[in-house]
Each structure stands twice: as C-alpha cells, then as structure tokens.
Amino acid sequence: MKVSFFETVRYRAPQPLPAEWPVPAGAYDRDAGAEAYQGMIERLQYVEELGFDWVSVSEHHYSPRILTPSPIVSAAYIAARLTRINIALLGPIVPHSNPVRIAEELAMLDNLAQGRLVVGLLRGTSNEAMTYDLNPQEARERTDEGMELILKAWTEPQPFGWQGRYFQYRTVSIWPRPLREPHPPTYALGTSRESCEFAAQHHLGCGVSYGPFEVMGKATTYYREQCARHGWQPSPDHIIYRANMLVAETDEDAHAQLRERPGTTPFAMRAGVRDAVAALDARNIAGEARPANVTGVLPTTFVGSPDTVVEQVRRCKEVVGAGVLDLSLHPPGSGDLDSLMRALELFGKKVLPRIRDI
Amino acid sequence: MALSNQQPGSSFREGWVDADGFRIRYMESGQGAPLVHLHGAGGLRLTFAHDLLSRRHRVVAFEMPGFGQSPENTKTQSMRELAATMGRAIGTLGLDTFNLMGASFGGKTALWLALEAPERVRALVLEAPAAIRQPGAASPSGSPEEIARALYAHPERLTDLPLPDPAIRAKTQPLVQRLRGPDRDAELEPRLRGLATPTLVLFGTLDRVIAPAMGRVYRELMPNCHLVFVYDAGHVISTDRPEAFAEVTLDFLDRHEAFVISRAETLIHP
Numbered sequence: 001m002k003v004s005f006f007e008t009v010r011y012r013a014p015q016p017l018p019a020e021w022p023v024p025a026g027a028y029d030r031d032a033g034a035e036a037y038q039g040m041i042e043r044l045q046y047v048e049e050l051g052f053d054w055v056s057v058s059e060h061h062y063s064p065r066i067l068t069p070s071p072i073v074s075a076a077y078i079a080a081r082l083t084r085i086n087i088a089l090l091g092p093i094v095p096h097s098n099p100v101r102i103a104e105e106l107a108m109l110d111n112l113a114q115g116r117l118v119v120g121l122l123r124g125t126s127n128e129a130m131t132y133d134l135n136p137q138e139a140r141e142r143t144d145e146g147m148e149l150i151l152k153a154w155t156e157p158q159p160f161g162w163q164g165r166y167f168q169y170r171t172v173s174i175w176p177r178p179l180r181e182p183h184p185p186t187y188a189l190g191t192s193r194e195s196c197e198f199a200a201q202h203h204l205g206c207g208v209s210y211g212p213f214e215v216m217g218k219a220t221t222y223y224r225e226q227c228a229r230h231g232w233q234p235s236p237d238h239i240i241y242r243a244n245m246l247v248a249e250t251d252e253d254a255h256a257q258l259r260e261r262p263g264t265t266p267f268a269m270r271a272g273v274r275d276a277v278a279a280l281d282a283r284n285i286a287g288e289a290r291p292a293n294v295t296g297v298l299p300t301t302f303v304g305s306p307d308t309v310v311e312q313v314r315r316c317k318e319v320v321g322a323g324v325l326d327l328s329l330h331p332p333g334s335g336d337l338d339s340l341m342r343a344l345e346l347f348g349k350k351v352l353p354r355i356r357d358i
Numbered sequence: 359m360a361l362s363n364q365q366p367g368s369s370f371r372e373g374w375v376d377a378d379g380f381r382i383r384y385m386e387s388g389q390g391a392p393l394v395h396l397h398g399a400g401g402l403r404l405t406f407a408h409d410l411l412s413r414r415h416r417v418v419a420f421e422m423p424g425f426g427q428s429p430e431n432t433k434t435q436s437m438r439e440l441a442a443t444m445g446r447a448i449g450t451l452g453l454d455t456f457n458l459m460g461a462s463f464g465g466k467t468a469l470w471l472a473l474e475a476p477e478r479v480r481a482l483v484l485e486a487p488a489a490i491r492q493p494g495a496a497s498p499s500g501s502p503e504e505i506a507r508a509l510y511a512h513p514e515r516l517t518d519l520p521l522p523d524p525a526i527r528a529k530t531q532p533l534v535q536r537l538r539g540p541d542r543d544a545e546l547e548p549r550l551r552g553l554a555t556p557t558l559v560l561f562g563t564l565d566r567v568i569a570p571a572m573g574r575v576y577r578e579l580m581p582n583c584h585l586v587f588v589y590d591a592g593h594v595i596s597t598d599r600p601e602a603f604a605e606v607t608l609d610f611l612d613r614h615e616a617f618v619i620s621r622a623e624t625l626i627h628p
Binding site for chain 2: 145148149152156157158159160161162163164165167168170171
C-alpha cells in the first residue's frame with residue numbers, strides 16, 4: 001500500500017471570515033498567507049521524514065479553505081524544496097483551461113521534479129465551474145476532449161492540429177516533452193462511467209474519492225472490467241482512493257472528535273446558486289446517476305484507533321482495490337494545526353508502518 | 359455553420375465524362391475555385407461536408423470507374439493508372455488546375471495524381487488517406503453492419519447508417535485489392551519528399567481502419583504538409599463530424615500554410 005498526504009496549505013484566518021463562496025479577496029490576510037505557505041513546507045518535510053510515498057495537491061479557487069488555485073505552482077515549489085517524496089497533482093481541472101498549456105506545464109514539471117511527478121486529470125467539483133465561467137453542462141465533454149488532447153500533445157512527435165468540439169488548434173508541438181515515456185504516471189480521476197472508460201481505453205490509472213468502500217468499489221470494478229475489454233489488467237497502483245481519515249488513540253476518542261466536526265462546509269455556495277448547480281451538474285458512479293455534491297461536506301471513511309484503522313485499510317484494499325491511499329487527516333479549512341500534527345504523527349508512527357504490506 | 363434538414367448532396371447535379379474508354383459519372387455543386395473529390399473504397403457517397411464545401415467551391419465528386427453502378431473495371435492495373443484516368447476525366451471538364459481531395463483509397467489516387475501532374479494540383483486534402491498504413495491494416499470486411507461499425511466513430515448515433523451494397527462490394531473488391539498496394543509503398547513514399555503541393559492530412563482520433571499515427575509519416579516526408587486530428591471522428595471524418603471537417607478544409611484551401619494564423623473572432627462585446 002502506498003500512502004499519499006493530501007496537502008491543503010492550512011491558512012489560519014486572524015479574523016472571522018464571511019462564510020460564503022466565493023470568499024471576498026479583500027478578506028485575505030497577507031501575513032497569514034505567508035505563514036501558511038511557509039508552514040506547508042515545514043509540514044511536508046515532516047511528512048517526507050515519516051515515510052509517506054507521495055504528497056498530493058488539488059486545485060481549488062476563490063477561498064482560503066484550500067489555498068492552491070494552481071496545483072502546478074504548488075507542485076513546482078514542493079519539488080524544489082523536497083527532494084525525495086513523489087508529488088501528485090490530483091489534479092488540474094481540465095475543462096477550465098487550455099489543455100495544451102496543461103500538457104506543457106506538466107512536461108516541464110516532470111523534468112524539473114526528475115521523475116517524481118504523478119498526474120491526475122479531472123472534471124472538477126460543481127462549484128469550480130463558476131471559477132472561470134464554465135458551463136457545467138459542457139464540463140464532461142470538455143474534460144474528455146481535453147484529456148485526450150493532453151495525451152496527444154505529450155505523445156505526438158509531429159506538429160499537429162486539433163479539430164475538437166471545444167478546443168481547436170492549428171499547430172501544436174510541445175517542448176519540453178515529459179521526462180518519462182510515454183508520459184508521467186497519469187490517472188483519470190472520478191467515479192463516472194466516462195472517466196473509468198477513458199482511463200481503461202488510454203491505459204491510465206483511476207482515482208476515486210471520499211465515498212464508502214462499497215460505492216467506490218462499484219466504480220473500480222467497472223474500471224477493471226473496461227480495462228479487460230481493452231486487453232489489459234491494472235495493478236493496485238493504478239487505483240487511488242482519496243479519503244478523509246480520523247485516527248485517534250482510541251476508537252471512542254476518534255468518534256467523539258468526528259461528532260464535533262462541523263456538518264457543513266466552511267464556505268458554502270449561496271443557496272440559490274447551490275440548488276441551480278445541483279440541477280445542472282449531472283454526475284454518475286459507473287453509470288448510475290448520482291447527485292452532485294454541492295454542500296461540500298465529505299464523509300470520513302477511516303475512523304478509529306490505529307488498530308481499527310489498519311483493519312479498515314485492509315477492508316478497503318479488498319473492496320476498492322486501491323494500491324494508493326491519498327489521505328486528509330484533518331478537515332481542510334480548519335485552523336487547528338496542533339490536531340493535524342498530532343494526527344499526522346499518530347498515523348505516521350502507528351499506522352503507516354503496518355499498512356505497507358497490505 | 360448550420361446545416362439544413364435536407365438530404366446531403368441534394369443540390370448536386372449528375373454529369374458524365376469519357377476518359378480512357380470509361381464512362382465516368384460525377385456529382386457537381388457550387389461555384390468558385392474547383393474542388394475535385396475522389397472517394398474511398400466504399401464508393402461515392404455525398405455527405406453534409408460536401409454541402410458545406412459547395413458553399414465556397416465548385417465541388418466535383420467523381421465516381422471512379424468500376425464503382426457504383428458502372429461496369430466491373432478489369433482494365434486498370436495500378437493506382438498510378440487510375441490517377442492518370444481521373445486526371446484525364448477532370449481535364450475533359452475544362453479544369454486545368456484544381457484543388458484535390460481524396461478519402462482513404464481515393465487519398466492514394468489523389469497523391470499519385472498530384473505526383474504525376476503537380477502543376478495542376480493547387481492543394482491536396484487527404485481524408486484518412488490509405489497510402490501509408492500500419493502493418494496488417496485491412497479494408498473493413500464482414501456483414502454490411504460490421505463494415506459500417508468499423509468505419510464510423512459512433513455508428514449507434516447515425517440515424518441513417520449507410521450500409522454497403524454486397525453486390526457492388528463484390529464487384530469492387532478485386533479492383534480495390536489490386537490497386538491499394540502494400541501497407542508501405544516503396545515506389546510512392548520516396549517521391550513524396552519532392553511533392554511541394556500544400557497538403558492537409560486529416561485523421562479521426564477514432565479511426566479503426568487506418569491508425570491515426572500514420573498521419574505523422576506524411577508530415578515527415580512532405581515539404582508542405584499539415585497534420586490535423588479530428589476529435590471523436592472515425593475513418594469517414596466527413597460523415598462523423600462534417601462541420602469540423604469542412605471548417606479546416608475550407609480554411610486550408612483558402613490560405614494554405616497561413617491557415618495556422620487564427621482568424622477566429624473572440625470579441626464578446628464591443
């Protein structure tokens with residue numbers, strides 16, 4: 001089992017903040033921001049010491065909850081400051097941008113990080129559509145086309161044009177190319193039928209997140225079936241499970257802490273917006289329709305003492321089949337760094353060594 | 359680019375020419391610079407792409423001897439010979455110089471025509487050309503449904519799935535097999551290095567007949583060649599994504615290599 005630490009920067013607001021997304025930029029405190037980014041590097045040095053295999057960064061905008069609007073900038077900086085750990089971008093929100101530029105930047109990063117890069121490509125959460133005025137109804141198709149264009153940009157040796165539905169270019173020829181051939185380890189993130197099929201067709205890994213093991217297992221089973229249809233078998237390393245984990249000294253402590261956590265996301269969309277987005281943003285798990293998560297609150301699927309969590313990891317491996325766990329040990333948006341560090345130490349010393357062989 | 363609800367090709371008028379002892383049928387529509395089209399092994403079929411192209415060009419789509427309802431062609435022995443016949447057929451319409459578009463099998467015909475008469479061909483558009491093929495590439499075969507499924511990216515979405523006529527196919531297959539040549543043609547490829555005609559090579563990303571990776575070989579060999587992938591299109595790009603196909607083809611015919619300079623208008627509000 002490989003373990004990845006999901007880094008969210010941890011901005012600690014000196015004053016209470018407005019509770020709605022997008023959070024006014026004027027509420028940003030420059031000292032708090034500087035401290036957060038500095039603290040990130042110190043924390044990651046500890047994460048690397050504890051023996052985590054990867055550190056992961058995501059892409060989120062317009063709020064202090066996760067202060068990484070550009071995962072590429074985060075990854076480049078982390079790659080320069082930490083020299084051993086792998087760096088996973090989970091990942092660039094493909095429909096937002098220029099897929100050719102994503103391909104170029106990731107190729108640069110693969111070279112700069114000297115082969116320590118892992119790439120996850122995704123459609124993005126519902127609120128993220130509003131970051132750059134993306135029509136949520138176009139998001140799925142833009143993601144599929146964008147992912148294919150990224151792969152083509154990485155692998156086509158001759159300059160080429162692209163007549164897409166949502167992207168059009170006349171002459172693409174990226175320099176540098178990725179360090180790894182054909183490209184860095186790449187995952188299509190998401191439980192949908194579309195992302196599982198895309199991953200299977202293009203020999204990519206599959207990343208699922210936050211849901212209960214049985215539900216995630218539906219997606220990973222579907223992914224494996226599609227891989228078989230395309231003539232190959234994925235290894236456990238081809239499957240990432242991103243999850244919330246709450247590990248404490250005892251099961252009682254863990255459940256007590258879980259009860260104390262807020263049931264709502266710190267920066268929610270305005271209700272009218274939230275409801276409208278939910279109506280427009282169709283999602284599915286291996287083809288079964290599911291509503292978009294617009295509340296922003298995500299379940300915690302590993303809860304308990306180190307012994308309990310080790311058993312849960314074992315069960316997860318059986319049901320979900322993931323060979324990589326990408327873990328958030330404390331809610332993003334919480335300013336309580338002491339709890340985070342305690343959880344990190346407890347996990348690193350009492351759980352991590354025991355799950356390596358699962 | 360909006361398409362009407364009419365049948366594709368409804369504005370095209372039938373005509374006939376004689377060349378090399380063959381009576382050769384063609385379909386024509388539109389005004390402007392001539393654009394000659396040479397079809398693939400499945401024969402002449404007009405698509406919405408032809409309609410779009412005919413808005414800016416005089417499109418002449420030939421039915422090559424031995425295809426369609428024409429008698430079996432046991433006379434033509436090579437693709438170079440077929441190209442010469444077509445060159446004469448085009449000449450009888452008074453077209454000294456013209457743009458030339460070829461699909462699949464017809465793409466190889468078009469290349470030979472351009473090689474033998476480069477002064478006549480202003481620009482070449484090759485739709486999934488069959489001149490350079492991956493090892494073991496085969497013409498689609500099997501039942502009409504199986505053939506159709508191999509040709510199109512999403513056959514289940516086509517309301518009017520064009521099914522090949524088995525009788526016509528039986529007649530044309532020997533001709534196609536005789537003329538298609540090897541997967542890699544040692545007679546043709548070296549000559550491509552000297553063909554300066556502005557050339558656009560198009561491949562659908564879902565082409566299941568000829569691997570889109572073959573497109574790069576044309577670009578490597580030819581001095582003024584441009585490779586464009588049409589996303590989510592199969593082997594018959596002009597059926598799967600007619601608007602995308604027509605847009606880049608029209609721009610390339612208009613501007614040749616300068617087509618890399620965008621003319622798209624992105625101003626949202628003045």
